[in-house]
Amino acid sequence: MEFSHISLAHGNGGRFMRELITGLFARHLGNPWLDTDVDAARVPIGDHGEIVVTTDGFTVQPLEFPGGNIGSLAVHGTVNDLAVAGARPLYLTLNAFIEEGLELAQLERFLAAMSAAATEAAVHIVAGDTKVVPRGQGSGVYFATTGIGVREHGIELGMGRILPGDRVLVSGPVGDHGTAVMLAREEFGLRGDLASDAASVLPVTQALLGVPGLRFMRDPTRGGLATVVHEIAHATGATVRLQEPDIPVRDPVRSVCEMLGYDPMYLACEGRVVSVVAPESADAALAAMRSVGCPEAAIVGEVAAGRAQAVLVTELGGERLLEELEDDPLPRIC
Amino acid sequence: MEFSHISLAHGNGGRFMRELITGLFARHLGNPWLDTDVDAARVPIGDHGEIVVTTDGFTVQPLEFPGGNIGSLAVHGTVNDLAVAGARPLYLTLNAFIEEGLELAQLERFLAAMSAAATEAAVHIVAGDTKVVPRGQGSGVYFATTGIGVREHGIELGMGRILPGDRVLVSGPVGDHGTAVMLAREEFGLRGDLASDAASVLPVTQALLGVPGLRFMRDPTRGGLATVVHEIAHATGATVRLQEPDIPVRDPVRSVCEMLGYDPMYLACEGRVVSVVAPESADAALAAMRSVGCPEAAIVGEVAAGRAQAVLVTELGGERLLEELEDDPLPRIC
Numbered sequence: 001m002e003f004s005h006i007s008l009a010h011g012n013g014g015r016f017m018r019e020l021i022t023g024l025f026a027r028h029l030g031n032p033w034l035d036t037d038v039d040a041a042r043v044p045i046g047d048h049g050e051i052v053v054t055t056d057g058f059t060v061q062p063l064e065f066p067g068g069n070i071g072s073l074a075v076h077g078t079v080n081d082l083a084v085a086g087a088r089p090l091y092l093t094l095n096a097f098i099e100e101g102l103e104l105a106q107l108e109r110f111l112a113a114m115s116a117a118a119t120e121a122a123v124h125i126v127a128g129d130t131k132v133v134p135r136g137q138g139s140g141v142y143f144a145t146t147g148i149g150v151r152e153h154g155i156e157l158g159m160g161r162i163l164p165g166d167r168v169l170v171s172g173p174v175g176d177h178g179t180a181v182m183l184a185r186e187e188f189g190l191r192g193d194l195a196s197d198a199a200s201v202l203p204v205t206q207a208l209l210g211v212p213g214l215r216f217m218r219d220p221t222r223g224g225l226a227t228v229v230h231e232i233a234h235a236t237g238a239t240v241r242l243q244e245p246d247i248p249v250r251d252p253v254r255s256v257c258e259m260l261g262y263d264p265m266y267l268a269c270e271g272r273v274v275s276v277v278a279p280e281s282a283d284a285a286l287a288a289m290r291s292v293g294c295p296e297a298a299i300v301g302e303v304a305a306g307r308a309q310a311v312l313v314t315e316l317g318g319e320r321l322l323e324e325l326e327d328d329p330l331p332r333i334c
Numbered sequence: 335m336e337f338s339h340i341s342l343a344h345g346n347g348g349r350f351m352r353e354l355i356t357g358l359f360a361r362h363l364g365n366p367w368l369d370t371d372v373d374a375a376r377v378p379i380g381d382h383g384e385i386v387v388t389t390d391g392f393t394v395q396p397l398e399f400p401g402g403n404i405g406s407l408a409v410h411g412t413v414n415d416l417a418v419a420g421a422r423p424l425y426l427t428l429n430a431f432i433e434e435g436l437e438l439a440q441l442e443r444f445l446a447a448m449s450a451a452a453t454e455a456a457v458h459i460v461a462g463d464t465k466v467v468p469r470g471q472g473s474g475v476y477f478a479t480t481g482i483g484v485r486e487h488g489i490e491l492g493m494g495r496i497l498p499g500d501r502v503l504v505s506g507p508v509g510d511h512g513t514a515v516m517l518a519r520e521e522f523g524l525r526g527d528l529a530s531d532a533a534s535v536l537p538v539t540q541a542l543l544g545v546p547g548l549r550f551m552r553d554p555t556r557g558g559l560a561t562v563v564h565e566i567a568h569a570t571g572a573t574v575r576l577q578e579p580d581i582p583v584r585d586p587v588r589s590v591c592e593m594l595g596y597d598p599m600y601l602a603c604e605g606r607v608v609s610v611v612a613p614e615s616a617d618a619a620l621a622a623m624r625s626v627g628c629p630e631a632a633i634v635g636e637v638a639a640g641r642a643q644a645v646l647v648t649e650l651g652g653e654r655l656l657e658e659l660e661d662d663p664l665p666r667i668c
Contacts, residue, residue: 005436010466029459
């Protein structure tokens with residue numbers, strides 16, 4: 001490791017974070033069930049079968065943004081990690097690190113949003129803990145949520161199941177969450193009519209689980225669609241080719257990104273699913289998503305034999321490589 | 335609620351914290367499985383039976399102290415909440431909120447201690463997440479751990495099972511952790527040969543689970559022995575009478591507490607068990623604890639019909655009431 005102290009780059013979703021997690025956390029804490037490449041672990045429970053477990057910390061700034069707040073995000077984020085693992089979320093635990101001076105009315109808005117999000121996903125918060133830290137040792141509130149679920153379909157999913165010819169789909173427009181949070185930061189002095197897409201993806205994953213030929217699902221959060229596709233390419237050793245004209249991006253997201261120099265391919269979504277399905281199942285997967293309120297779901301690319309690389313085919317037919325994120329362009333979006 | 339903003343008193347283990355949790359968190363997030371009076375929840379898992387779930391946040395200052403650090407504490411604390419619920423811990427999840435500028439060598443010491451504590455308790459950390467927060471928005475590191483376990487003995491435990499005549503036992507000297515952390519704070523300018531008792535209590539709880547007549551177990555952390563006894567008195571409507579001469583307190587703990595005006599009855603332990611057993615089982619419980627390396631385990635009191643109150647019988651035969659903690663005398667000990 002090139003660093004002697006933690007820097008912000010260790011949290012920015014790129015190479016340094018990966019090195020911190022694999023080189024330090026996993027080296028000390030490794031065990032057969034800890035897989036730093038997946039967001040949820042399947043673990044045996046006595047003679048009773050198996051549960052699926054995931055956990056996430058939330059430090060988004062600002063704490064409230066169009067379309068949600070840190071409370072709803074903490075529930076959606078953890079619910080979604082279980083959902084894309086093919087699990088039905090059952091229980092959450094909640095830790096709150098609250099900074100002295102936080103307004104109680106604001107805390108109450110987070111809890112109300114959390115409650116609504118939990119009700120929507122039919123999960124129960126069964127254990128919690130609160131700690132108060134002195135003023136200047138937090139930033140309002142940090143939440144940590146752990147999710148526990150069960151797999152009901154018995155369907156095996158994973159990057160290892162992806163084959164050349166498979167299609168890549170997204171359940172809706174990309175980049176909304178990242179752009180909405182960015183605009184909510186006063187530093188940009190911009191206001192748009194954009195809202196975060198933060199929501200439970202359970203309806204989408206439940207619909208996709210009914211489609212034969214489903215190989216893999218992931219929610220494209222930190223690092224966005226490009227990062228998921230890059231991971232698929234490197235895990236499968238294949239080329240993933242995305243068709244830029246087919247990728248749904250809302251006009252205001254496109255405008256803001258062009259103005260500020262961001263690439264929506266790399267911006268976080270908090271209510272979308274990237275899925276990979278067998279070629280003959282692509283239309284069924286699309287129809288399944290559209291049937292649960294995703295009119296903009298789209299087939300956006302294909303897996304092809306070849307080098308391990310993620311490629312974007314542009315409107316004009318040119319190709320550009322989607323590189324691994326070195327440094328998150330937009331820190332603290334979750 | 336009398337406050338409009340979060341104050342440090344909301345985190346200090348006393349009345350304001352209880353009001354925050356019941357009046358705000360539980361009001362919004364309540365469900366049949368969320369019981370703010372217990373540290374671990376028993377929840378059904380599909381047709382597969384039941385798991386036990388607990389969660390805790392850790393903000394101890396200083397991050398390292400004689401006998402442990404925030405890493406070992408985060409594992410022990412969560413393991414122990416499962417252990418006193420009669421469960422065998424299986425899995426942990428870990429969230430780390432790391433402040434920019436934390437020395438990597440120090441972080442590595444926390445993870446090594448965490449690993450050793452997990453190995454000792456035979457638990458696996460199966461999911462984790464790291465977030466880096468900017469300098470001045472943390473205090474080195476905060477950890478949040480969630481624990482998942484199973485009950486193997488089928489023994490029902492709870493304050494509701496306590497009867498008049500039952501005996502109260504502790505597994506070892508009280509107040510070590512609170513005193514050790516306090517001394518590790520430079521502000522006191524004191525150094526002692528005291529170490530925290532932070533450790534897994536699994537050997538103790540496993541031994542006690544073999545004793546017929548076991549009613550209840552709890553680890554006396556924030557608020558110490560007095561707070562557990564106070565809770566027992568109010569949950570059962572009975573008088574709990576502790577014999578001060580029988581309560582094990584190490585001499586250096588007693589000296590430091592006398593010097594600084596603390597009461598060891600209210601100081602946190604992180605490796606002790608308070609248990610309540612039927613009168614005819616008290617000697618067996620004592621022997622069980624001594625057989626697993628607790629030579630100073632002791633029978634310290636008795637439950638008696640009468641008013642709901644916690645009473646300390648002093649060396650001279652006088653009685654004094656152990657009041658509910660209004661404000662933790664020693665914040666951030668876990």
